[in-house]
Amino acid sequence: MQSRKQLPITNAVIHPVVLLGIVDHYNRACKNTRKRAVGILLGTIDRRGHAEVLNSFAVPFEEDERNPTVFFFDHDYVENMAAMFRKVTARERIIGWYSTGPQIRPADMGVHEIVQGFCSSGHALYVICQVDPKETGLPTEAYVSLEEDSVALEGSAPGQPRRIFEHVPNSIGALEAEEVGTEHLLRDVRNWSVSTLTGEVRAK
């Protein structure tokens, strides 16, 4: 077995409001189109590389269907929004970005490098969120980018170091205080089938 270098972000906890925010962004702006939803993740990363994804905002994003490496990502928009969010909660910084994928696309390393420029650590977290209702597993995948030669890859080509995405373990989690909101949802959301919900809970 080959050794693996320490990832700059070792694991990520994605908070409920972020998951709902991404799903809503997709439904409002992208549903029934070929577009995907792209936005910024805010939160904290501690010294051990543990990331808490606490908040998010949507970003205007366009990509060229014919040339998938051509995209428009509104850099000024991100800068302005981040400055405005800091006025309310100074502790949360840009720590990465999200897309609704559903997979990594050719433009993504380019976007990732732009987002890294906003991250004080120089490393960004990339979260792909599945919005397909058929999906039954964890709806999120998380990645960091590494130089290919710093990763133990079998059969990697020699030459210029290329950046590649590497998986980061992630989970959905709430702080105790946040569960107030989520518990109210369980009590109050209408039109849910009780049997489905109970089934979901029992299946845990």
Add this chain to the structure above:
Amino acid sequence: MQSRKQLPITNAVIHPVVLLGIVDHYNRACKNTRKRAVGILLGTIDRRGHAEVLNSFAVPFEEDERNPTVFFFDHDYVENMAAMFRKVTARERIIGWYSTGPQIRPADMGVHEIVQGFCSSGHALYVICQVDPKETGLPTEAYVSLEEDSVALEGSAPGQPRRIFEHVPNSIGALEAEEVGTEHLLRDVRNWSVSTLTGEVRAK
């Protein structure tokens, strides 16, 4: 019985991401202080006065503890944020504001009048969200403001019309598409007691 005038907003559905966003805003910015969280509600109001509260953002807000009618509400901040949200989803407009109350406070009619200036209908929805975990009922109350003399109030004083808050029926609800996110939460949020969750669902 005295007749009641039609309310400019007849009922409001508050979407899950808004509820979680308010609770998170409070926990991040106000917990263990005497402050409350204040922010803007985005969404749609149809011709019959039915409001869908689809999104929200936090606003910097300060009030004077000694003089509860003195407050600072960042008007420019609201204008800038609303313009930025419109770049992603043009359909959502400012339709009101929220606070974590827990009750209506003396400053609130002043804030409400500022927010009304941002609402194309000239009417704003005010939602107070309970963030107290002991609360067991619906965590939200919704209001519109009316001129006192247009409301049937017993024992109301004659003279200059004064604006007062009037209750609006409200519920927490999700569009079918949004339930994807909420269902994932049920499956994936860690550290929840299965028996508690199942109990909640059965109690519906």
